[in-house]
Amino acid sequence: MATAAKIGIGSAINRVDGVEKVTGTARYAAEHPVENLLYGYIVEAAIAKGRIVSIDEEAARAVPGVIEVITHLNRPHVAWTDHSYQDELKIPGSPFRPLYDDRIQFSQQPIALVMAETFEAARYAASVVEVAYAAEAHNTDFEVAVGDKYVPKKKRSGYTAPKNRGDAAQAFADAPLKAAGDYRLAPEHHNPMEMFGSTVEWHGDGSITVWDKTQGSQGVHAYLASVFGFSKKKVRVLNPYVGGAFGSGLRPQHQVFLAVLAAKKLERSVRVTMIRNQMFSHAYRPQAIQSIALGAETTGKLTAIRNAATTSTSRYEDNMENVVTWGLMNYDCPNADAEYTVAQVDTATSADMRAPGAATGMTLFEMAIDEMAYEAKVDPLEFRLVNYSPIDAMNGTPYTSKALREAFREGAEAFGWSERSAEPRSMRDGKELVGWGCATGMWDAQFSKTSASAKLTANGHLEVACATSDIGTGSYTVMTLVAAETLGLPPEQITAKLGDSDLPTAPVEGGSWGAASTGAAVQLACQAVGKKLLKAAGEIAGAPLGDAKMDDVLFEDGCIVLKDTPTVRVPFGDAMHAADLTEIEEEETAAPGFGDMWKGLHKSKNTHSAIFAEVKVDEELGVVRVTRIVDAVAAGRIINPKTARSQILGGVVMGVGMALHEETFPDHRLGRWMNHNFGEYHVPVHADIHDIQVIFVDEPDPEVTPLGVKGLGEIGIVGTAAAIANAIFHATGKRVRSLPITIDKILD
């Protein structure tokens, strides 16, 4: 009955928050109207390391409209232990404390905050703050720092140490065919379009409301309470709309600290926003060097994998990523070893950026795999199938599902891979060389403990709520669709609420666990409402549903329906009326292990993808155009094909940036990022993006997460740059082992 029209999981509906976004009525962190607002502008350190000797604020204070200049010398009391500053990510080390003392740990470190009646007055006054420094020797050159690389004693949570197998050194020495090289990835900055900003409303009763650009309202809430000594009830953090983040908003960033600090000192409502060049003052994807050595038989069968990587971190924290494990997991090869180390530079701590670790380590590994395939004279796609591992080859465990073979088949067919001529420089289109490359992508299918509530009112309206975030990922829409599926209501009768620390508990949104975890929590909460409804229906005179249990009914078009006798239908309102209920509200928590997840307890859980890229390279100018991408993704169940496709498109576009454009250059003399603006830090623009086709491969997987969802936020970027790099080799015959592959490297 009416199931054809039913909207639920799998329906390609428009984003439910779309109208707010296209009409400019969605308010982001720095856009919430508050009375008597003061504006803050951040003054940044001009040196990379040393001490502040003096700060001359006189000229700044003389600017009309300036209220205060806050520095380490006149700030209010803040917490002093490292523990108090630990955020949800718990990076080992001593977290950065803004305006704590005279110490400078990185260039662009915030050292003062100018507060004024207008943004312009604060900005101008900040420019006339004079700071004297005692500089110390610094190093921002990662290539120098790797000389002192090390394995951190305390590991970051979520870090997986690689497991060696066989004797990779001997097998590599004995291998008839070898490919080995050092591969590099430049530092990248997230650069979400919305700049970090916070609006703090000072209520005057010791409580504050904070609108913050963050991927986790409750993470910021806990941080502010801990650092400033607020009672948890006195702080509320909201992030209903977030203008992108890509990992840069996982940790509380310094503008929220500064905004609350200023509010506390001045007992006023304040707004602090970064400007674009200040967006380079904190999180960035670590720079990486990965030494990969592969050995194979003449048939193309891998015999040895050696995979060692170093990534950059700061002097004060050990940021670790899972860089070297992916290749060991993905390929069938009897001998493999790997090593992961970090090296310190005098920058802010590097950070998670879209698919942290995998976007680096799997991408660079897939560039090496292409070289090995060419050494073996085996088609790069065929090479991956020859060495295909149906199980997790590093841990020796089965996957809950791995439809990578199907992804390769469907992707290759859509791309037309069989038409490829193997020889480099063998395909042309006019004066452009044409190249086709492929690569594998891989990410974790994660699940994180999450709570949600569902409230049904007698008029048939359902509200589902969870403190998760929607950073453009589609969480509002996912929550709506899962609720529609579970209780059989149309999306128009459902409101999804998120981005508020007062709502049921959720972790930061990241790691691609959002849809699986929030979705499961919403489903549980809606099921609990369903149970209450069924119980309420028992109060109806004549008991039309008899003694039906939950398994005997379904929820459809706002009615409880007997499965066996679909003509027996009880509208929700009738049931609630009979039980004298005006609303039913339930809260539930989805924790790892429930449902069929226990069956997957000792299995590996991953998403996979097969990426095919076509490039056209101007032989004289070295200009590369990525004219075609096909990304076939195996990521379990897809909740909304429309928004899911967009997430993959977005990952692929960022992968194009990684392949061709994105690189932040330090000036090592100053210890400072030079190209800290959109004019010189290049991201893909409209003209760079041509045809991208996304395929979702059928991959039912009830064991991975309760809804069979694996998550999509990261997988689109992993391996994409490798497919492009491999296509550039195929087009030009030139191997470039460092990303991004800019024109100079092609013409060199």
Place this chain on the structure above:
Amino acid sequence: MPTAVNSATYAAVPIGTVPTTLTINGETRTRAIEPWTTLLDLLREGEDLIGTKKGCDHGQCGACTVLVDGRRINSCLKLAVTLDGAEITTIEGLGQPGDLHPLQSAFCDHDAFQCGYCTPGQICSAQGLINEGKAKTREEVRELMSGNLCRCGAYSNIIDAVLDVIGEQA
């Protein structure tokens, strides 16, 4: 709609303001504006028209695109006092919830955004492009929309949406 709570603050600053008359989304208003205030900051902080976004403040990202006398400009690069007598259209003036502009509908239908932050600028820029009348093909639209960055990577969906509307009007 929330009220423009910051106008009073801006008007109260005593120094060197210039009376400027602007027609914003059909409504004419005269404001005392400091000569260094950009159109972008005036719209966002002074008029509470927060649909116009600040993405770089340097004319490098296009998030602040608005229409001035029908032409698209980066409002971060325009001092408000230089626009005396001008007609300004922001995203709020193109359409509202319940009464969407064709571009706004097309952006929804094509999922031409994710985080939504660059979206008002993309839409205003697309309207400016349509007003210019020179973009017809996918290639041309791509080229002439390249001043509007989208970090979520919704580019191909944005072009689909814009082409839909251009097609309807052709």
